[in-house]
Amino acid sequence: MAGMKKLMIIGGGAAGLAAAVAATDALRAHGVRVGADGGADAVEVTVCEADERVGRSILATGNGRCNFSNARVDAGLYRNAEFVGAALAQLRAQGGHADGCEEPGREKAVRSTDAALPVHAACPDPVHAFFAGLGLVWREEGEGRLYPLANKAASVLDVLRAGARDAGARELCGCEAVHIDPPSHVGDRFHVRFAGGAVRHAEAVIVATGGRTARGLLPEGFEATEPRPVLGPLRTDSRLVKALNNIRVRCAISLMSPDGDAKAREEGEVLFRDYGVSGIAVFNLSRFAEAGDMLRIDLLPRMDAPMLEQLLLERRSRLFARAGSCTGDDVLRGMVLPAVGRGVLKAAGLRAEGPFGKRDAAPLAAALKGLALEVRGVGEPQQCQVRRGGFAVEAFDPRSCASRTMPGLHVVGEALDVDAPCGGYNLHWAWASGMLAGRAAAERLMKEAVDHA
Secondary structure, eight states: OOSOEEEEEEOOSHHHHHHHHHHHHHHHHTTOOBSGGGOTTOEEEEEEESSSSTTHHHHTGGGGTOOOEESSOOGGGSTTHHHHHHHHHHHHHHOSOTTSTTSTTOOEEEEOSSTTOOEEEOOOSHHHHHHHHHTOOEEEOGGGEEEETTOOHHHHHHHHHHHHHHTTOEEEESOOEEEEEOOSSTTOOEEEEETTSOEEEESEEEEOOGGGOOGGGSOTTOOEEEEEEESSOEEEOHHHHGGGTTOEEEEEEEEEOTTSOEEEEEEEEEEEETTEEESHHHHHHTTTOOTTOEEEEESOTTSOHHHHHHHHHHHHHHHHHHHSOOBHHHHHBTTBOHHHHHHHHHHTTOOSSSBOOGGGHHHHHHHHHOEEEEEEEESOGGGOOEEEEEEOGGGEETTTTEESSSTTEEEOGGGBSOOOOSSSHHHHHHHHHHHHHHHHHHHHHHHHHHHHO
C-alpha cells in the first residue's frame, strides 16, 4: 500500500462499532495491518464518539437487557423496506463474521427457548453469525426476540469493543464532529471538523451518529427529514385515561386517521397512563401516529360486536333472575377490571351504578369493541426508542450505504430514514448497515492503495 490510509467512523454506538469490527476484520483478512503503529502501509481505523465513552446507547436498550436482534427478520417491517431488503440481501451474499459460525467445524450458541440451556446450531443470518464469531451467546424469547444469555446489554457491548480493539481500531471519545467537508479534488481526503476547532482527515468516513444526527454534519446536497421520536408512548385526550393510570389490559388497538381510515393495528398489552397510553403495542403504532388521529381499543378482540351484544343481554338476564336488578357495574363484573368497566360505561354514555336496560347492550358493546382516544402527540419523548426521519435513502447505495455522488462517504443505522417496530429489528439494522459500510470502506481503501501503488 502506498502510504497510510484512514477510515473515520463518526459515532460509537451500535452501527459505528459494528462498522469498526467489520472494517478491521476485512482489512486483516487481506493481510493489511490496522492501526497507527502498523507502518506506512497500514490503515488507521478510528471511532470518534462525542460522549465520554462508546456504546452508551447500547447499554440503555431493552431496559438494560439489549434485545439485540430477532430470529425472524423481515425487511417488510421496515420503513423504506425496498432499501432495507436490498441491503440485507447483500449482507446475506457476503456472509457473517470472518470467524462466524458458518465456518466449517465451528458451532456457536445461538438461541434457546429455555433461559438456562443455550442450543448450538448454525447461524443462517449474517448478523447472528457476526456476533457468534465475536463470542456472544444468546437465547430466544417470545416473538423471536434475541437477548444475550447473561441478560445484560454490557455483554453485547463488551464483545463489540473487544473485537474492534483486538483488530486494531481505536476509540477517540469526547470528540463531537460538527461538519464534514468533502474532498476538493481527486486524491484529496475528507476533512472532518470537530467542536472546539480541531480538523481530522480521512479517505473514508462512516456516519453512525444515530437518530439525532444534525443535518449540517454532512456536506450540502443530502436531503433529510427532521427526525421525530417514535416507538414510545402516546399522549391522548386524558379525560378517560386519568382514572385508569397504571392499569394494564390485553387488547387489540387500532390507529385511525381523522377521516376514519385504518392506518395500523396491533395486539398486545396496553398500559394506561394519566397522559395517555403506553406498552409495546402503542410503541409500534407511534411510528405512524399523528396529532388528530384516533386510537380505538378493542378490549375483547376475539368476539365480534353482535356476539358481544348478545352476551351482554344474556348476562343481564341472568343477573335479573338472580338478584332482581342489574347495573352497568354488575353486567361488566368479571369481564373487565372495575376501573376499566367504569371508563367504558362512561364512554358509552351509561351510568355505572344505574340500571342496565336491554337498549344499553348495543352502545356498551360498541364501547368495549372500540374505546376511542384522540391522539395529541408523543407522550414522553425520552422513553422513545428510536427516531423516524434522517437522510433520504435514495442518495445511498443499499449494498454499502455509500453515497451515490460522494465516494467514500457512508451513512448507516438510524442516521438514515429507516426504522422498524419493537422486537430487535432496529438494532439488527444498525449492525447490518454498519457491517456493510465497514466492509465497503475497507475494500475501497485497499483498492485505492493498489491503484496508487
